[in-house]
Amino acid sequence: MDLQLFKMVPLMVIFRYLAVLAALALSASDTLEGHASPELGWLKPTAGQVNSVVELEIHGSALVGTHAVWLGGEGCTYAPLQPDLIQPTTSDERTTITTTLYHLSTNPDGLEATIRDVLVSDKPNIQDRAIVRMTIKPDTRVGLHELRLVSPGGLSNRLSFAVVPEMVIDKHDITHNTPGTAHPIPIPAAISGRFSGPHRLHYYSFDVAAGQTIGFKVPVLQGADRLDGQLMLYETTGSWLDPGQSRRLVFNEEKAYGIHPTNHSLTHHFTRTGRYIVEIGSIFGQAGMGYSYLLRVNPVKP
Numbered sequence: 001m002d003l004q005l006f007k008m009v010p011l012m013v014i015f016r017y018l019a020v021l022a023a024l025a026l027s028a029s030d031t032l033e034g035h036a037s038p039e040l041g042w043l044k045p046t047a048g049q050v051n052s053v054v055e056l057e058i059h060g061s062a063l064v065g066t067h068a069v070w071l072g073g074e075g076c077t078y079a080p081l082q083p084d085l086i087q088p089t090t091s092d093e094r095t096t097i098t099t100t101l102y103h104l105s106t107n108p109d110g111l112e113a114t115i116r117d118v119l120v121s122d123k124p125n126i127q128d129r130a131i132v133r134m135t136i137k138p139d140t141r142v143g144l145h146e147l148r149l150v151s152p153g154g155l156s157n158r159l160s161f162a163v164v165p166e167m168v169i170d171k172h173d174i175t176h177n178t179p180g181t182a183h184p185i186p187i188p189a190a191i192s193g194r195f196s197g198p199h200r201l202h203y204y205s206f207d208v209a210a211g212q213t214i215g216f217k218v219p220v221l222q223g224a225d226r227l228d229g230q231l232m233l234y235e236t237t238g239s240w241l242d243p244g245q246s247r248r249l250v251f252n253e254e255k256a257y258g259i260h261p262t263n264h265s266l267t268h269h270f271t272r273t274g275r276y277i278v279e280i281g282s283i284f285g286q287a288g289m290g291y292s293y294l295l296r297v298n299p300v301k302p
Contacts, residue, residue, distance in 0.1 A: 035153035045192035063128035069113035072146030110140030
């Protein structure tokens with residue numbers, strides 16, 4: 001368990017936290033003996049829209065017996081679900097492991113989470129996977145939320161899950177790794193993606209009108225690997241000789257500071273109507289199973 005979890009936390013909150021975890025562990029169908037602590041790597045999508053229900057895939061290891069989601073924060077509660085409400089699925093690549101009792105977790109921020117399936121891999125190159133149904137209420141707090149899993153082996157590490165007001169686009173494939181294959185997006189939008197394999201750059205195209213100011217934000221997500229995202233912006237200036245030609249644009253913050261800023265929130269004022277491309281990559285060229293990102297693109301009021 002992270003020591004940071006106990007910093008600046010009232011003693012009563014700590015007692016409540018430990019009491020809930022103890023109850024969750026005792027409610028599992030297996031004993032703690034012989035079980036490793038669950039280790040989470042990444043999830044998809046990385047965000048959900050307010051007033052929606054999202055099915056999350058949480059990938060990791062040692063997920064056998066996982067039966068509850070810990071949503072973090074003071075006031076997180078759980079309640080057992082009836083077995084007939086659980087409908088496990090099967091997979092050719094994984095074996096479905098169903099615990100005797102799943103739980104519905106809730107927190108005061110407006111989230112509800114239920115484990116639907118736990119699929120345990122018998123192949124070394126395939127991670128375990130937990131399927132979680134996340135209900136996001138209309139009054140759920142917008143921003144990053146902490147998410148962990150509970151199993152007979154204990155409490156997992158934390159992942160970040162974002163709640164946003166925009167429509168969420170789940171793009172975890174690698175078909176948009178060149179400017180010519182940029183995936184078109186509306187504005188506003190929130191894009192959930194992940195860098196895997198050799199592809200360390202993703203591209204998204206969008207249309208704007210002259211006079212608009214657009215904001216681009218890449219929040220830092222907690223996970224097995226921390227991705228420091230970097231953004232580039234391009235104007236498509238294709239010609240008959242080179243339809244894919246583009247010109248890099250300068251963010252407002254670059255003009256102000258004279259260098260490409262390292263923060264994850266940038267803006268640009270567009271003086272011409274047209275189609276533009278935003279590139280997201282990693283500052284250090286990272287790629288792998290855990291390098292997920294969330295890119296939010298929104299109009300900025302003058």
